[in-house]
Amino acid sequence: MSQSSFNVLFKPINALDVRIKNRFIMGSMHTGLEDHKKNFDELAQYYKLRAQGGVGLIVTGGFAPNVTGWAVPFSGTLQFSWQVKTHKKLTDAIKGYDCKLVLQILHTGRYGFHPFIKSADTSKAPINVFTAKKLSTKQVQKQINAFVRCADLSARAGYDGVEVMGSEGYLINQFLSKRTNSRDDVYGGSLENRMRLAVEIVSKIRANHPKQFLIIFRLSMVELVENGLTLPEIIIVAKAIEQAGASIINTGIGWHEARIPTIVTQVPKAAYAHFTAAIKQQVSILVCASNRINTAEVANEIVQTKQADLVSMARPFLADPDIVNKIKDNQLSDINHCIGCNQACLDHVFVKKRASCLVNPLACYETQFDLTKVKQPKQIAIVGAGPSGLAAAYYAALKGHYVSLFEKSNQLGGQFLLAQNIPGKEDYLFTIEYYEQQLAKLNVQVFLNKPILDNSELDQFDHILNATGIIPRDLGSKFKGENVFSYERLLKCGSADELIPKQSSVAVIGAGGIGFDVCEFLLSDHINEGEHNNKSIDQNKIKHYFNYWGVDQQSGLLKTDVSPITPIRNITLLQRKNEKLGKYLSKTTGWVHRLNLKKEGVKQIAGVSYQKIDEQGLHIIKDDKPDIIKADYFVICAGQVSVELNIQNDKMQSIGGALNANQLDAKVAIRQALEWAISIN
Template identity: 45%
Template sequence: MTTLYPHLFAPLDLGFTTLRNRVLMGSMHTGLEDIADAHDRIAAFYAERAKGGVGLIVTGGYGPNADGSVRADTGLMNNEIEAAKHKVITQAVHEHGAKICLQILHTGRYARGQSLVAPSAIQAPISRNMPREMTEEDIHRTVEDFAHCAAMAQFAGYDGVEIMGSEGYLINQFLVKRTNKRTDGWGGHYDNRMKFGLTVIRAVRERVGSDFIIVFRLSMIDLVEDGSTWAEVVQFAQEVEKAGATIINTGIGWHEARVPTIYTAVPRGAFSDVTQRLMGHVKIPVISSNRINDPQMAEDIIASGKANMISMARPFLADADFVNKAAAGRADAINTCIGCNQACLDQIFSGQVATCLVNPLACHETEIKIIKTHDIQRVAVVGAGVAGLATAVTLAERGHQVTLFEAQQQIGGQFNYAKAIPGKEDFNDTLRYYQTRLTELSVTLKLGHYVKGSELSSFDHVVVSTGVVPRSLNIPGINHPKVMTYPDAIEHPERVGKTVAIIGAGGIGFDVAELLTHSGGHGYQAELDQYRTQWGIDVHYTDGRGGLVVEQMSASPREVFLLQRKATKLGENLAKTTGWARRLLLQKRGVHMLGGVEYVKIDDGGLHIRVDDTDKLLPVATIVICAGQESKTDLVPELQQCGIPYTLIGGADVAAELDAKRAIAQATQFAVAL
């Protein structure tokens, strides 16, 4: 069972207890923590991951007091009444052989309530409110609250706690001069700035005793100005060990950092080198984290001595059975996290419960269940984009007999365009997963088959998931040879000229702009080097604090104009937690972004536009149309004429603001109900 990944599946002896493997399900705030009496839902969520083989789970963050909670008066662990409610969670995890720690999270100046506190009264750039500087009494009370929270976790049956000391939260705020301007014994010299975090660890260890896991989440690289130096990181890690921590987990970047660290354009395992630098400086196990979503990469990181253990958080949203599949040699069947953020972080920051784009069952285990049916039907699914693929796989999992028709010679639909965009290579893994599941579930797949309604009369039901076609525009000269559709531009970028106007600045427009301005090399190391240089990341800390250096952006091979009719900010509807990075990247590459544009005509001279009542000519060689899509539903009249029951799914149902999250969720909900 463990020959493929022997290091990843080796037990980890902590002295007083042993973890069954080196896989940590890292902490994720799911939003369930903020719902009153949602403990049964949380238990079901973690139980599925424990059943799936993970060694140790860390929960979403719970505040030690109201000042530090993620949201005002929610997600607290500060009394036995609340702790008793958690026993259903710990029991559910223990029934499946895993261990679980509660994360203690004091958000400090990131808190969303009105009573936020911090080492100094310095407002965070991502917060609306100014924090109050903590008094000496506040500090001692907060230390006690951490210890009490840990004791309540122990009472609830948790195997340990993770103390959140990174990502710019309270303990991290005490550590650095950026946020700690105090002149008393808790500020100034680094020994004083370390004091709060170390006092918390000592107080927790004293309260819970020796046979209790304490994971400390330490910021290995802050990625903000006036962050820690590497010498300070090492010194603090060594003091954390002395204070009583069992394991050190890696935190990367503050939430306010202007560096993307976890979305799909970040190369896999991009920060494992940072964790490796700490190896040997402490004797306790060290965990590597961030953008590790593949069992082979996890194995390689441990085998090469970069870490003792691997943290994967969102990969367990995508696939609860990640570990068991890897152990059984079925890595191809893992539903891989693609780092899109759309259904997890974006929903959390919008006040919704998290789920997963590729697995909409995540966090809804008690509501959406795939149950074998006794009423087996013959179902035709027409169109093998992600909506059709999700429909076919889920129906087959329930026992229906499924035939999947696809007019093209490959599955994937619009995902085939997405996966061609630099930084979105992980989208290939979604299609690999579906291809594997189609085979395992014996779904009949007919590629290169443009199906007619008359061929479908023998089926009990037809799912029309034929997707979308690019929307045509009524602009004089739209048929000029300079004009390309976005599928043509993505499939044949070599045909695109050196000066380009992109009409439409939604997600596809940004994708095309990123593709056409990309100048990096190929291969993992080239991508990693480019990521680090264009965002100014220095994993070697050669220039001192925070792990930042002056960014260096390679020249774009094209001059690009990104245009939209609306006068609002371009990319306004992009994903909440990644849109800023995509806008900033294009700005770094010199893309001209114009809103409030009226398209006048296209001719040999280029694209004629009107902006602020002023006529302009963009003398471009190529004009790429990214102005939305229209549903492709030409099969529907044939089905109606033949009287065949059908259901529209995905883009064939609604093309406006098309996204894979909605398509897969809709497909799954239909399939579990049929």
């Protein structure tokens, strides 16, 4: 695609009286740095690099207007005058880059994880352990004043505006929806009353600030919960927010308690953009699309077809702070794309850890790693070109070292080559392509089909890195047969049909992350055609997604007549530990995998001891009793072991799976690669 193809994304646009230089918004992404004054210098550098990277507008992570709005105890607030000085570090950091910086005002309502939470009702969110107290009418007005004061302080701190968080089940959304608002005062009952809180917040902020001050209102365009707002009601709210003085309506999708995935890898790109388009047709102010927009092609199609005026991307700016400039300069192959894994960003935030990025461990740690070139470059050998080896070669070459990368197979990528065959994880291929491009630019010598080196070959190098990774654990001769496959052999197929016909019965041995991935591979008609076209909007995937999850694609309402799924293979998933299967899957994505398998009728058995596989089936012991799992085919996912190198060399270090195969984790492996490269002087 030529540079001119993206011109629409770089056409300036006015939000009331504010000019935005392009159509890109860096959406709000809580990092954890917002919660501590001592981290604001790091947060300032984080925003500065994204402003340098070309984005037109940045929305900060959420800041509460008062204590009741905390997400967790002592999370970030802007409530007092003395806090203005600290916030000026952020606004000062981006001066000179023609980038607007907007503070998100976030009151979590009943989603706050602390005992002081307040909401429209006395209610407890299904994802929380705390019950909210009901705000009195007078207390509601105090909350409105807290939002307005926060906006006033934002202006004093030099912010170009605020984003009022009115979506995804937070406080304002809790007032908007009958689901959580059974009040009988002026803030409950009719839609006019239920939206009064949102309207008064926006109108009172606007009364204090001219149209040169941005007011973005984030509105859930579809709620995906029972008794939520309908699309006609959402349109009414959007019009009222426009009349109240908002500059931009930004898109939120669903509630956090909704049992419909909205941001994970299985969600097709721009799946919800048509709901944003429906709002855009009804208002005259700018409208911004969000959710699963991580490529130039998707962003371009949304703006080009006038589904939205602006596009919001959050996680893609963690993955690559320069993504906008790279799109502008038509350097698409240089983009380090977000793969939607959530492992280092949202999964970290939910356990009170600093956010980062699996494919870019520098994210939110920009001040802690020195990538300036060394004065005396070293000769470096890296053995293994999986994610850890590729990352190590990249960072070592950035430091100016002479790097040689050796891979025994004919392809780069290692475990990511398997992962990108899993339905919904096609974007993992982007990371392989990115490293391949960068290593070529950095003159890394790449040797494919190169067996493990011996000491005589390694002697020429100053440093040697073992990044050979893992291989599947072999359960021994009792678990062999023509109908028994390792997960590696299965996932190397373009389609499961190559080994296991449809309608077969399959026993999957091992219920870790790979076991769940194998089940989804077996349950899908997904075919790896070798050339992924996964950077554009695919309407067929979007249609399938809405049908699968029981959501009406036009109204956004949950269907009440969803037909049961007939799985294409009958699967039994087993594990040794006597506990819930999938217990250790990622917090923000694990529930989706578990729900997928439940919908597909996968039988799950825990607490088993595997004995052998023969013509009768898989012999197990369960509750001290022998049993046989009958199946046509068996897939072994019983863990991994490190690749053994028959080499002893004092110069050699190991990272990733080669160091510890107990927990296969690309996030840890890539972070180790960065730390290793930085350590070589």
